[in-house]
Amino acid sequence: MMNLEGLEMIAVLVVVVVFVKVLEQFGLLESGYDDSIEDELELSAVRHRPEALEQLEAQTRFSRKELQILYRGFKNECPSGVVNEDTFKEIYAQFFPQGDASTYAHFLFNAFDTDHNGSVSFEDFVMGLSILLRGSVQEKLNWAFNLYDINKDGYITKEEMLDIIKSIYDMMGKCTYPILKEETPRQHVEIFFQKMDKNRDGVVTIDEFIDCCQNDENIMRSMQLFENVI
């Protein structure tokens, strides 16, 4: 007289569930999707080896010794040979302990990552540095324009400039003197556009930019500032 009442049903159910779990434990019953396999195939990281020293020497304006020094530093921080954006941000943030350098680092990363594949290899790194440190003023200004032009459409709009300037101010952090106000970046953008935007069309083109910078003594002088960094 198997008169199973409600509670007994539940009891039997519990027993069945436990049984199934035990079988699963012993691997006799496969259930659920196996994401375990994917975990095994841990994408053993992208390992990148740079081009030979001679090639880099030819492509950039660094000497052999300088390239060696650069590579040693690079490899020390990124043993896998490429920098992804997070590591880049981390490294850059170390230099600005008081503020938040992540936004500017993001823009910098995009400027260095010329082939836009999400990582900066040693070649990208060294090419960028070659322009910045050993390039002509024209090239440097070009690079700066590329940095400011976030969507790489050849025009710097006010919004793009505002983003860039805000990120620079972010690096200062909170404890500044005088106190950082909300409208300071915007004012800065206005000053910039007044200087650069000659035809008042609301955007700055590469020619306007280069023209204007070449006429400004301060900027020209500061461009020469980092000649002897390496």
Place this chain on the structure above:
Amino acid sequence: MAAGVAAWLPFARAAAIGWMPVANLPMPVAPSNKNKRQDELIILNVSGRRFQTWRNTLDRYPDTLLGSSEKEFFFNEETREYFFDRDPDVFRSILNFYRTGKLHYPRYECISAYDEELAFFGIIPEIISDCCYEEYKDRKRENTERLMDDLEDNKDSKLPNMTFRETMWRAFENPHTSTMALVFYYVTGFFIALSVITNVVETVPCGYMPNQRDVPCGERYTEAFFCMDTACVMIFTVEYLMRLFAAPSRYRFMRSVMSIIDVVAILPYYIGLVMTNNEDVSGAFVTLRVFRVFRIFKFSRHSQGLRILGYTLKSCASELGFLLFSLTMAIIIFATVMFYAEKGSSSSKFTSIPASFWYTIVTMTTLGYGDMVPKTIAGKIFGSICSLSGVLVIALPVPVIVSNFSRIYHQNQRADKRKAQKVQKARLARMRISKSGSSTAFLHSKRNGLNQSLELTLPYYKMKLSPQGSLEEDQQLKKTTSLLESQHHHLLHCLEKTTNHEFVDERLYEQGYLQTALQNFPSQSPSLSSEEGITGTCCSRRPKKNIQPLNATHTHSHTHNLQELSALHIQCGEQQPLNTSRSSLNLMSDESGSLNCKSSGLVTTAIISIPTPPSNNSRASPDAPSPPNPEAPPLLNPSSTDVVKISAL
């Protein structure tokens, strides 16, 4: 800055070109690499084993022995290498610290040897990386405990000139000090045992009364037992009073656990004495006798293990609490289930949920008396699950308690957890300090005018400097900061110029914040600088000569609330101190410069920044600092409540 990241400094500086077109102000001049050496390998000979590394690697940590000029003391001219007569094995991990930025503690190494090596090479142990830090701290703790134990053993030698009271207290606490103490110790122990046995035997039935009923011995030999009890209680009372007399702090003694146990042990007797006449409360009187069993706890003075057990239970309170809580939960769940499962069956013992508690407890602790047994199938299934889970729930916290007990037993009573928390807090505080060190380093160097902030628009004072002068400055500077630091500071300085704002530390920021909130003219404070007409900075730039004592004074002054003292040392030499056209600040320093030159050759100028009440204007400001200046700067009494905000240099 972290070690490897120092290699990226050139990149960060190059990337600063991105700020240039945006900046409205001219940039400061970069620190020059005049003395730049080509990166070279240096050889470190440690007791015969040669290590080689780049010079730059060692320069990453300039405040250690290897990173500073201190290693020049160990330079061997003939072999052109640095020789250290230290342990080469430990040196391996020290050198790896320079290479990777992480300091590891090798487990096989003796903790005190390792500590000594770290101290020799000027590395603080707090920067041991997280993977090895726990181990290091544990070993360190064990070591200090061992040392303290040794110390305590030596303390037992008798100190001369102790008062009678103190001798007595020492005799009580430590029975091995004298024969009398030992005798006392054993006598009291004997009487405790006697008293406990008496209590036990009292209840044993012995002998028959004529009416065929077993009578406990206590009722048969009432007088004998009463005499025994009285004797024991008298001894205990005397002992308690003697301890009370000898205790150095009577109040603390009375509050201690042992004395409470003593009191509870002897009180029932006295209460019994008082209450024999009153028959109504004889029930309560009987209850009181139960407390006599507390006498057995007096043994804990005699037994170390008992004390430690008690301490363990106290310190494992959280684990015990967890055990209790989980047990309660399980009991309630299973009791409920069993009750409803057995509800159907007739003549079931599970009459209510609380009645099922008893079954659950007996089953979970695997006792299984068998007085309550489920009869339905569901009841049996759930009953078996109950007993299986009972084993687990009880087994889990027990190892924790056991390990605690053994640890404490071996280490003899310490407040470990509390101490660990304190140490952890201290460690985090030190790490935070070292992390903020880089930003504060910049602010320090700013105040000291370390930044060679000769702007690109040559102010006329620069013209006055002869080339030799600047070379001298550079050399002096190189002595005090590493090239890396100065480059990093230059980078931060460029950022300041780009945004036309300055880095300040928290305190100044709060002051400034208050000021702008209170004052109507936010630009009032920096008006000093705007008057001067030199680009927006309000600092007087001076070549920094002697920075080392400076930082010390500076950090001390941080403790003054809302007062900041920046001392500049100006070396009086043939070289004229900078004569700028700026505010009276400079005039003051010139004055004081000539004032004290004859004495020591070093002049301290104080630039004071005091918080300002809103009512003042900065017109009065140049006057305020002048009076204190020729005097010793640290003794500073602002004569007026006028406040000068002279911002950080």
